[in-house]
Amino acid sequence: xxxxxxxxxxxxxxxxxxxxxxxxxxxxxxxxxxxxxxxxxxxxxxxxxxxxxxxxxxxxxxxxxxxxxxxxxxxxxxxxxxxxxxxxxxxxxxxxxxxxxxxxxxxxxxxxxxx
Amino acid sequence: xxxxxxxxxxxxxxxxxxxxxxxxxxxxxxxxxxxxxxxxxxxxxxxxxxxxxxxxxxxxxxxxxxxxxxxxxxxxxxxxxxxxxxxxxxxxxxxxxxxxxxxxxxxxxxxxxx
Numbered sequence: 001x002x003x004x005x006x007x008x009x010x011x012x013x014x015x016x017x018x019x020x021x022x023x024x025x026x027x028x029x030x031x032x033x034x035x036x037x038x039x040x041x042x043x044x045x046x047x048x049x050x051x052x053x054x055x056x057x058x059x060x061x062x063x064x065x066x067x068x069x070x071x072x073x074x075x076x077x078x079x080x081x082x083x084x085x086x087x088x089x090x091x092x093x094x095x096x097x098x099x100x101x102x103x104x105x106x107x108x109x110x111x112x113x114x115x
Numbered sequence: 116x117x118x119x120x121x122x123x124x125x126x127x128x129x130x131x132x133x134x135x136x137x138x139x140x141x142x143x144x145x146x147x148x149x150x151x152x153x154x155x156x157x158x159x160x161x162x163x164x165x166x167x168x169x170x171x172x173x174x175x176x177x178x179x180x181x182x183x184x185x186x187x188x189x190x191x192x193x194x195x196x197x198x199x200x201x202x203x204x205x206x207x208x209x210x211x212x213x214x215x216x217x218x219x220x221x222x223x224x225x226x227x228x229x
Contacts, residue, residue: 042119042206042219042220042222045217048215050215056215058216088158092160101148103152103162103165108157108158108159109158109159
């Protein structure tokens with residue numbers, strides 16, 4: 001059971017380059033999330049999706065775009081990478097609405113460095 | 116706005132001893148859910164324990180238990196018989212029943228001394 005898989009696990013970019021982080025879940029979860037984790041700041045929500053074809057902004061959405069064309073995949077894009085986007089990125093998923101105490105299931109994270 | 120505060124950036128505990136990690140939160144909702152996650156050096160986020168606000172009984176999972184004080188908006192995690200494998204970052208998280216979003220604290224790094 002793979003759970004939540006993030007690709008790639010590590011990447012180095014130059015300022016101004018673009019890239020896409022892929023999150024795939026095999027648990028048929030409705031909700032998916034992208035977070036960034038920075039030292040001393042915990043996890044901050046970038047974007048999230050409550051179903052196929054839907055996306056919404058989180059706490060720190062600037063500089064990122066997302067798409068959820070298929071239920072199992074949630075893509076996070078950086079159109080023009082900046083050093084401030086150096087971080088560890090986590091994807092998470094969760095079952096649907098009427099399951100209040102269900103936790104999020106996390107991927108193993110992607111360490112992204114912008115030079 | 117909902118907030119989650121972990122006031123202890125770092126804690127240490129001797130192996131086999133008990134340690135308590137603090138978490139306070141602010142919310143205007145009466146129904147919500149609270150979670151503790153563990154993040155070892157491997158970077159995985161692992162659910163430790165969860166608590167529903169409507170339940171008065173404190174949740175327990177083996178050596179892990181919580182002290183949930185709804186009126187004080189406090190949700191502390193107690194780890195009994197600490198083991199070397201408990202060394203990790205611990206994050207407290209809150210989700211209101213009327214929202215999709217989880218709010219995380221800044222984390223507490225737990226060191227376990229042999």
